[in-house]
Amino acid sequence: MISSTSEKILSIEDLHASVEDQEILHGVNLVVKEGEIHAIMGRNGSGKSTLSKVIAGHPSYKVLSGSIQFKGTDIIELAPEERARIGIFLGFQYPVEIPGVSNLEFLRVATNSRRKELLQSELDTFEFEDLVKERLKIVEMDPAFLERSVNEGFSGGEKKRNEILQMALLEPVISILDETDSGLDIDALRIVASGINKLSQPNSATILITHYQRLLNEITPDFVHIMADGKIIKTGNKELAIELEKTGYDLIDTDTKDKKMAK
């Protein structure tokens, strides 16, 4: 269980960020500690995906003010690859296809860049194949996917499994999974969710960005945050997600209206 002495992994303070000169995040505050699972819910356009991309360092998104600390160090100046190497992982909502680049080779280069950071030996092709075959089991993926180009021609479910496979290989400290459940059928959802559960460690943490309670039936969050208009407007426990599922986002609408009226 989480104790109050657990180390802070991620600490976001009053984060304002924009894309294409339009401010999307209007002051996000979030603290994630070791062993925690957080869920961020909210409508389309509320800023959930933007938050995940800002944490991962997407070059199109600019931080206007505020801070993002990873284990006490500000990461805003770090390149995306540097963030990845220290253990920040973003599972994409729409993983891109990269024609001509072998999935196996991609996974190996990525894994080695993380291993290098952890001062572990880099794996050659043969050693890596052993590792990847073992990790494939976590997401019940067919080894044939390794021979294909990265995500090319993969179904929605296969792409998401490939994301979780990357998570399994990179062994991140914090995983931000952006709508990993979208577009998955029940079976695929269960496989992906069980993969995420198997991969959670006492010294790592997970942020699930989702629209639906159904993922949270499989992975129990410690905290549920609701985002609206570029801010976290409500935080609760798993009950909040259940409540949200029942009443819909009207719950937040009334809340925000109240606040706006108060202004």
Add this chain to the structure above:
Amino acid sequence: MTQTNTVDEIVSQPYKYGFITEIETEKIPKGLDEDVIRLISTKKNEPDFLLNFRLRAYKQWLKMKEPDWSGLTYSKVDYQNLVYYAAPKQDIKKKSLEEVDPKLLETFEKLGIPLSEQKRLSNVAVDAVFDSVSIATTYKEKLAEHGVIFCSISEAINEYPDLVERYMGTVVPINDNFFAALNSAVFSDGSFVYIPKGVKCPMELSSYFRINSGDTGQFERTLIIAEESSSVSYLEGCTAPMFDTNTLHAAVVELVALDHASIKYSTVQNWYAGNEEGVGGIYNFVTKRGECRGKKSKISWSQVETGSAITWKYPSCVLQGDNSIGEFYSIALTNNFQKADTGTKMIHIGKNTKSKIVSKGISAGQSKNSYRGLVSISSNAEGSRNYSQCDSMLIGDKASANTYPYIQSKQPQSNIEHEASTCRISEDQLFYLQSRGIDFEESVSMLISGFCSDVFNELPMEFASEADKLLALKLEGSVG
């Protein structure tokens, strides 16, 4: 895109082969006339038929005009201000590698082409050409055991005059075009390959062309003959030092494939491309053509073009034999002020002939990269098929890419498909790779390799990694 500048920096890497070998060179005076041609012919101790071939070509050339239809702009070459023959001073008749000037061996070693017995590549026979002459050919004896002839064209002219006389100029006639005519008149050296009937060449053959002198035109000539049911894979590499003047390289390559024969011809062209302001660099005006003379014969061109100030070439296939196959796989990478106008011609004459074209153009800086290709299907070529795919990738916003596919069909029972696409290095793909811990630089190079993978897969094994390295080299550098 915010990272454009850094991508630009990555593709603008210094040329690593720009050194000059200090060596005593024998040069004939500048200029071109009949006497110069006679002089070249005498120096090379050539039989009469070849001198006549040269003189006929020269007369044709005098009547021809330098072509300008490509839209390439370049400062015109002063043909009287070029040296047409330059050779390192040494005994022409060297018996063994030991007698070759160590400086020359060193030069090739520096270029990654070790020639000495101990170091040479174990599975590739190499003909090394330095300025106007071939300085060494490895594994000749081993190849001779299989009846394969691999030597410099000068040697072939003396040792196998019948073969040369029978085939030279039959694929690319002396009056084919301005540069081919010039080459026919003054060509200095190049490679000759003859694969006898039924022989599968036991190793890869490779020629490496090195331009060392600044004011010398390089006019090499290559002739490959594959007899009935034979096969060969041939590789060609090229580099040159950095000069701030433009050097002309006008080669002619002729391939002949008889019944059931197959020739695979691969090029990695990395001539000096000029500096970032577009000063200097090689004019690479080359005529390459293969004739599938026999039925079920096959000619496959693959090229990785990364160098030269201007590349102007269309390796082509004349598909004469019924059921013959022509293929063209190309990667052209241009940067700074480089211009490339390249593509292929697939001339379908025989029945059920097939051709396939896969072209990948990558343009960075302010370069211009054009695919220009012709698919021509004659009235006799029933059941012929062509598939063309031309993809362009743009890096930055100042580069340009064009595709000019010409399609002529006189045969209703034929099938022609053409696909074309243009893309930019996608920021999302880059971010995806980076977000997995992969360097920006390596990510760019992975994306470009991925873009080119259809063509890489067609290169011979030994070459594919070399080509990938070459692209990576052009793409390597500090991210700032």
